[in-house]
Amino acid sequence: xxxxxxxxxxxxxxxxxxxxxxxxxxxxxxxxxxxxxxxxxxxxxxxxxxxxxxxxxxxxxxxxxxxxxxxxxxxxxxxxxxxxxxxxxxxxxxxxxxxxxxxxxxxxxxxxxxxxxxxxxxxxxxxxxxxxxxx
Numbered sequence: 001x002x003x004x005x006x007x008x009x010x011x012x013x014x015x016x017x018x019x020x021x022x023x024x025x026x027x028x029x030x031x032x033x034x035x036x037x038x039x040x041x042x043x044x045x046x047x048x049x050x051x052x053x054x055x056x057x058x059x060x061x062x063x064x065x066x067x068x069x070x071x072x073x074x075x076x077x078x079x080x081x082x083x084x085x086x087x088x089x090x091x092x093x094x095x096x097x098x099x100x101x102x103x104x105x106x107x108x109x110x111x112x113x114x115x116x117x118x119x120x121x122x123x124x125x126x127x128x129x130x131x132x133x134x135x
Contacts, residue, residue: 016118031071033072035074042084042092046063047062047063047092048094049093049094050084050095050096051069051096052074054097054100057074059071
């Protein structure tokens with residue numbers, strides 16, 4: 001029983017490390033752009049389309065002639081919309097809401113429970129180890 005708990009705890013730790021590594025790879029800096037760079041590219045008609053997150057804090061931008069999607073942090077949604085309104089009306093860029101990945105939503109919701117389960121497993125292993133030593 002004790003061996004299987006240690007094995008389970010080891011696999012949980014490996015899983016968490018794996019998730020952290022995948023997240024770090026997805027947060028690639030080549031895929032980021034500053035807000036001022038975005039506004040400059042919009043004025044120079046280099047932007048093909050923009051996808052806003054549902055909370056309006058980030059935008060994902062596709063540039064003309066590029067296949068990579070750039071992530072931009074939006075400081076103020078109202079100000080951003082005022083700035084790009086004339087480009088939207090003229091049809092230079094398209095704007096839509098980006099749906100959040102179901103996988104990332106599930107991971108975000110389950111993360112606190114995973115941490116709690118790992119804590120409880122280590123607590124059980126620690127308590128089991130102390131009771132074994134006293135016999």
